[in-house]
Amino acid sequence: MTGSGGDDFIIVPMEEQDIPQVAAIDQLSFANPWSAQSYHFELTVNEAAHFQVLLAPPAEAARQVVGYAGFWLIVDEAHIGTLAVHPLWRRRGLGERLLVALLGQARGLGAASVTLEVRAGNEAAQQLYRRHGFVEVGRRKRYYQDNGEDAILLTVRFQPEVGRAEGALKQDLDRIERCGS
Numbered sequence: 001m002t003g004s005g006g007d008d009f010i011i012v013p014m015e016e017q018d019i020p021q022v023a024a025i026d027q028l029s030f031a032n033p034w035s036a037q038s039y040h041f042e043l044t045v046n047e048a049a050h051f052q053v054l055l056a057p058p059a060e061a062a063r064q065v066v067g068y069a070g071f072w073l074i075v076d077e078a079h080i081g082t083l084a085v086h087p088l089w090r091r092r093g094l095g096e097r098l099l100v101a102l103l104g105q106a107r108g109l110g111a112a113s114v115t116l117e118v119r120a121g122n123e124a125a126q127q128l129y130r131r132h133g134f135v136e137v138g139r140r141k142r143y144y145q146d147n148g149e150d151a152i153l154l155t156v157r158f159q160p161e162v163g164r165a166e167g168a169l170k171q172d173l174d175r176i177e178r179c180g181s
Helices: 016-029 036-044 094-108 123-131 164-180
Strands: 010-013 049-055 065-074 077-085 113-119 135-140 151-157
Touching (some): 016 049, 016 077, 065 094, 077 094, 094 113, 113 123, 123 151
Antiparallel strands (some): 010 049, 065 077, 113 151
């Protein structure tokens, strides 16, 4: 994925070798970070898990993880479980790149909707999600254990794509209707 200003950030599937960097970013980003073992489980055992990393441009360093995100796909619903960018790389639109990549991957895998929880006090994240069609569908009272803050449950539903066969059928019905009148 190429960024603006010639920054060649790429988003690739998370690998086991990325776990130490991901866990370090997690520690810097969240009050209740996941353990390295949790990420190992998601990558090696959980077949519903889809995790990505955002790598810095090659000129910066070899396989330098600057952000990551992941979701679980259950039937036709994707649930984003985590998304973070290293504090030194924030405010560059990288979180948005990760979100867009996850949404595209989820849709490509057949998700009809994507959900996530966000802290009620995290206005910046809420604005990002709303820019991409997420709407509030509920609230989880005292969801966050570190301070008892509520979580806002956000969901975006994908519009079904009209397949080629459906589109052709609609055109045929329109033509028949016009001929019959």
